[in-house]
Amino acid sequence: MKRIKINxxxxxxxxxxxxxxxxxxxxRDTRGRIVIDSEGKYAPIYCRHCTRPECVYAxxxxxxxxxxxxxYVIYDKSRCASCFMCIMACPYxxxxxxxxxxxxVMKCDMCLSTESExxxxxxxxxMGALTLEEVYK
Structure with a gap:
């Protein structure tokens, strides 16, 4: 499985x-896509596509x-009841x-809906700070 890695x-x-x-x-909403890191810099946040995803269980x-x-953990907005239990369950x-x-819910979908590699x-x-890397469990 591939994941986004931040250097x-x-x-x-x-x-x-x-x-x-x-x-x-x-x-138009960017509020859920960034955090301020420990050094005071803005940094993107990404779904970790957990092996045992609490959002899915919730x-x-x-x-x-x-x-x-x-x-990958996939979000189908047509089935969403807007209860936001997934948001509360995500440990990250x-x-x-x-x-x-x-x-x-805003959630990284690895741009599967686009035709990009x-x-x-x-x-x-x-800056080449973001890479897509294979992770092995």
């Missing part, structure tokens, strides 16, 4: 990754599911409410 030494906090994600998903409607083939705090709709944040990072 904090290369990251300059420019937020190009956040902009690329926002544009790729046709959103979701009463099946809107959150783990794809066995890719290993990476799931956020989409303040643009107040009904949906890489997630847009990785493809557009000017």
């Amino acid at each position: 904090r030494k290369k990251c300059i906090g420019c937020l190009t990754c956040v902009t690329a994600c926002t544009v790729a998903h046709g959103s 979701c009463p409607t099946g809107a959150m599911r783990r794809d066995d083939e890719s290993g 705090g990476v799931l956020k409410m989409d303040y643009q709709t107040n009904r949906e 890489y997630p847009q944040c990785v493809a557009k990072c000017p």
Whole structure:
């Protein structure tokens, strides 16, 4: 399974990754996509696509599911009841409410809906701080 890795030494906090994600998903809301790290720099946050995803276990409607083939945790907004149990269950705090709709969850989908080989944040990072790497469990 591939995951997005951040090299904090290369990251300059420019937020190009956040902009690329926002544009790729046709959103205007960036509030759930960044945090301020321990050094006071802005940094992107990503779903870790957990092997045992608490968000999936907490979701009463099946809107959150783990794809066995890719290993990614997928969000189906058409099945979402807007209860936000997934947000409360995520131990990493990476799931956020989409303040643009107040009904949906913002979650990294690895840009599976785009025709790009890489997630847009990785493809557009000017410093090469974001990479897509194979992880083995």
